[in-house]
Structure formats: C-alpha cells, structure tokens
Amino acid sequence: MDTRIVTRPAFALIGHAARVPLIHRGVNPHITAHIAALPMTAHDRLKALSATEPTGLLQVSADIDPDDAEGSELTYLHGVAVTEETPVPDDLDRIEIPAGDWAVFRSAGAYPETLQTIWAATATDWFPSNPWRLRPGPSIVSVLDRAADFRTATCELWLPVERS
Template sequence: MLERLNDAMAHVERHLDRPVGADELARIALTSEYHFRRMFSALAGMPLSEYLRRRRLTVAGAEVLAGERTLLDIAVRYGYGSGEACARAFRALHGVGPGEARRTGAALRSQPRMAFRLVVEGSTTMQYRIVAKDEFRVVGKKVRVPLVYEGANPAVVEFVRGLGTATVRRIQELSDQEPEGIVAVCDDLDPSRTEGTELDYYHAVVTDAPVPADLDALTVPAGTWAVFANTGPYPQALQTLWADVFAQWFPSNPYRSRPGPEILRTRPTPDGTTATSELWLPVERTPV
C-alpha cells in the first residue's frame, strides 16, 4: 500500500501545473477515494488538499524568485484565476507577496515533497479483531461540533456536561449489543478532514431498541468493522492507537476504510489518568 501511495505522490510532482483530484490519485494507489483521503491525512498530518496547495506554492515560489516568468504567468500556471488570488494564497504560505519576494529576494517557506515508508517496531503488538455486524442504530444525543485533532474537544466536553446524569443513564439503559455502554460516535465528517470543519457527534449507545422521541438516532447499515483495543495513559495511548492504525495496520492488512461512523468506547480509571479503549472503524476487504 505504501509503495502505491508513493506512486501517487510521484504523480502529484509530475502534474503540479494542473489540477490533480483525489479520485485520480486513488486509482494510482489502487484503493477507494475515501480510503486514500483517510490514509493520506492520517500519515501526512494534513488534508490532501492542503498538501497540494502547499506544494504548488512552494514550486511557484521558486519560479517567482527565478524571475523567468511574469507573476501572472506563474499564477495561471499553478491554477489561480488571477494574480490577486495567487498573491493572497502566496502570502498565506510564505508570509510575503510574490511581487515583494521577487523585488527583495525574500526567504520563502517550503513544503517538502511527501514520501511514505513503513517503520516496523517489534516491541509492541496491536490488538484487533474483525466483526461483522447487522444493521443497527446509534441512539443518544447529537450535536454538530468542529473537528479537533489534539486534546479534548471543548465543544464535546461542554455538550456532554450539559446532558445531565439522568439523561445519560437513560441512554445507557438502551445498550443491547457491542460495543456496550456509552460510546462516542463521529459521523458526517467533511471529506477533507481539515481541522475546524464540522462533524456530527453522538453521545450514545449501539442498539436495536425502539428510539425514544426525545433522542437522536443514526441507522448504520450492515457491514464489517475493525476493532482495535488498547490500555494506557489517557488520552496519549488513544492518540497513539489512531496513528498506528493508519501507519501500521492498514498498510499491512488486506482492508481499507469505508464510509461510516467511527465509534469509540472508552472506560477510564477512577482518577482519569489511564483508560481502556476500543476503536471501531468501518472497513472492507481490499479487492484482489
């Protein structure tokens, strides 16, 4: 998988002067567009669209300093409809406009070319299982929140705090299958997965029980799930688990991610310093 990802990155480099779509790169990587976006953002630490923007502006910056093309020619070459649009994007990355950069020979920022490699560390073993589930419902309370990559999500913390003990207990009583008990469910994420974009967050349970009128519900079609478990310092161990799933597990196993909600079951110790977590991700077998 990583070799094919690198083939896609080489394709990007050959075509920085024209639009390159995620669907095009996914075909080169022999996977789905959904999985390609997920893999790239997890491994690169940024959305694909942001990487493409930075790489184009990095190469455009070199051409600005070289002085062989007009600024308008450079803007058009790298996909901007006007010199003004290019100048705004250029300044956002480099901290200086293209005209000033050319006049003064300013130092510019650079987004290095991305390449991926698998680092095998034999000191840890990832615990996982594959589960086939029939259609089920996620039932609880839902809120629309911004995506936050590191640390606690303040919007989620405030939302859960406001639910009240009685409501949470009533939701928990509806749990009738695994993952058991209260779970955190994320759904309807923006395809770019850019930090700050919004998603649906459910403080809920997985159930087949009838849905009370005052609760929110999400019907999840039948499908296959990869379930990853770990125990350790919270939330550091959980954040490491997320990274390892995409950096280690997916490249080494015949599965790819598919559209669907992501479900997290976390059981912290009384002092909150450590936790046992189960991460449920919707997957499908990679076509041979």
C-alpha cells in the first residue's frame, strides 16, 4: 500500500456542503447530484482558492456516524484546503481542522472501485499492522488525476491519525 504520514498545521476546508446518506460501494448518487448542481464557475472559483495541502478539489466526508452504518448521514463538502488565516467568502461552508498527523494513501485505477478498495484495506491491513489509529476529523479525498469520463483516477485518501 502506497502510504505516507504527513504532519500538518491547523488549516480549514471550505466549499459547498450537503448532508447525504453514507453509501459504501459504488458512486453515491446524492453526492453526484450535489456536485452536478454547482455551476462550473463554482468549481473554478474553488480551485483558485486552494492554498495548501491537500491540494486541488477535495471530497470531504465529515460528521460520520461512529459505526459507519450504511445509510447513516454524513456531511459531504466539495471544496479545497486553505490556511487557517484565509478569509472565507460568506457563501461557502467552512470546517476547521486542528494541527495533527495524517495517513495518506494513494490509489490509481478504476474509479471509485480502487479508492473504495484502498479505503477498506486501511482497516483490514494497514491500521492493524502499524502504530497508528484514527483520530477525530474528516476523511479527505484529493483527486490528483483522472480520465475525462472519470472511469479511472489517481487519488489520495487523507485520514486523520495519531500514534496508538
């Protein structure tokens, strides 16, 4: 598994948030509809605001049920990372992220299947064999590269962690 640990100062995630049901396999149609409802200018505006790692347009899942129950609601934010000091326009949602460590898992292949397989493998393979555990915070997916039809993509999954 292609993994690295990153220590980040406090930062913020800004963008357009919606409450959606958690779906473990396949494309989440509620997230797809949320993103599709945004005009192209909103995506371009967010890209221009991106100011720190993780870079680019981000898929953020926050406020997830501790049991990760299928169908439970979560907050999905389509947005970007900015420094803690960055002023945020009033029409965007903001999630404050405290300083801490992140496990970053890279995936490349069929989208979203490869990303979902890596996500599952973090729980079954990586966490049990490494001295880290999840800490409170959102999970973040950064799409580094993708096919025009989005059938394949290279992504990074950022998970907040602390030493066990």
